[in-house]
Amino acid sequence: LSPRNPRVVAARRLLRRSARSTQRAFLVEGPQPVREALARPGDGGWQVREVFVLPAAAQRHPDVLAAAEAAGVPVHVVGTEALASLSGTVSPQGLVAVCPFLDVPLADVLAQPPDLAVLLAEVQDPGNAGTVVRVADAAGAGAVVLGAGSVDPYNPKCVRATAGSLFHLPLVTGVGAAGAVTDLRAAGLQVLAADAAGELDLDHVEVDTLAAPTTWLFGNEARGLPAELRDLADATVRVPIHGRAESLNLATAAAVCLYASARAQRHATSRR
Numbered sequence: 001l002s003p004r005n006p007r008v009v010a011a012r013r014l015l016r017r018s019a020r021s022t023q024r025a026f027l028v029e030g031p032q033p034v035r036e037a038l039a040r041p042g043d044g045g046w047q048v049r050e051v052f053v054l055p056a057a058a059q060r061h062p063d064v065l066a067a068a069e070a071a072g073v074p075v076h077v078v079g080t081e082a083l084a085s086l087s088g089t090v091s092p093q094g095l096v097a098v099c100p101f102l103d104v105p106l107a108d109v110l111a112q113p114p115d116l117a118v119l120l121a122e123v124q125d126p127g128n129a130g131t132v133v134r135v136a137d138a139a140g141a142g143a144v145v146l147g148a149g150s151v152d153p154y155n156p157k158c159v160r161a162t163a164g165s166l167f168h169l170p171l172v173t174g175v176g177a178a179g180a181v182t183d184l185r186a187a188g189l190q191v192l193a194a195d196a197a198g199e200l201d202l203d204h205v206e207v208d209t210l211a212a213p214t215t216w217l218f219g220n221e222a223r224g225l226p227a228e229l230r231d232l233a234d235a236t237v238r239v240p241i242h243g244r245a246e247s248l249n250l251a252t253a254a255a256v257c258l259y260a261s262a263r264a265q266r267h268a269t270s271r272r
């Protein structure tokens with residue numbers, strides 16, 4: 001297909017947020033993320049809508065095409081120009097999939113509350129948000145909640161930064177962060193607000209506290225957490241800064257905090 005083909009034109013529109021919200025669909029790029037999308041269980045009828053592929057990528061990744069065929073997902077072979085027009089990167093990797101939105105209502109997540117969750121309050125950088133989804137997945141968290149005013153998780157940069165983890169755990173979007181804190185706590189998760197000036201030093205938090213079901217709350221890259229959200233949390237926790245850095249990058253702080261909980265929770269489970 002050429003860049004002017006109506007299917008390619010329709011898919012290209014999804015690079016814009018307005019088209020993504022109208023169609024409730026987004027683009028996923030690269031062999032591994034497309035593989036993850038095709039492997040995602042189709043609960044609730046969720047399924048990749050279509051795949052665009054360069055001939056060379058089709059030859060290099062026959063497993064991806066076989067998975068698309070097995071799932072009944074249409075595959076379109078496109079030229080370099082058409083593929084590049086669907087890509088947010090300068091060196092596209094030859095495969096792009098159109099996927100329906102993945103987010104679920106918070107109530108669905110809370111029906112079987114996870115031991116570990118993340119709540120992002122007005123996080124703006126797509127790379128940070130995507131990296132948090134990836135680290136949450138790696139640490140075994142059961143949900144990522146993007147509070148209202150946060151970046152669009154279906155932004156191509158954010159999708160790329162998740163490296164496929166977007167397809168591994170439930171994502172909740174557009175809920176008020178304060179309401180989410182209340183709901184998560186009512187479902188049995190303590191809420192720990194990560195804050196560079198937090199009252200507790202993470203290295204001194206009791207292991208039993210870290211082992212309890214937890215939602216970690218992280219704030220905006222420039223402004224941090226608003227006072228009213230910090231006040232709603234069960235505790236504010238700082239990752240100690242031993243050098244002269246003012247704070248940590250949000251995704252780095254998330255990695256440290258989530259793994260502290262994951263470690264404590266897993267030790268507690270293996271002791272039982």
Ligand SMILES: C[S@@+](CC[C@H](N)C(=O)[O-])C[C@H]1O[C@@H](n2cnc3c(N)ncnc32)[C@H](O)[C@@H]1O
Pocket residue numbers: 193194195196197198217218219220221222223224225237238239240241247248249250251253
């Ligand atoms: C780049 S920081 C925001 C810095 C901002 N100047 C402030 O006053 O909080 C973004 C988020 O990362 C987390 N964070 C950064 N450094 C942290 C630290 N040392 N301990 C705990 N959380 C941290 C917090 O959730 C923070 O809201």
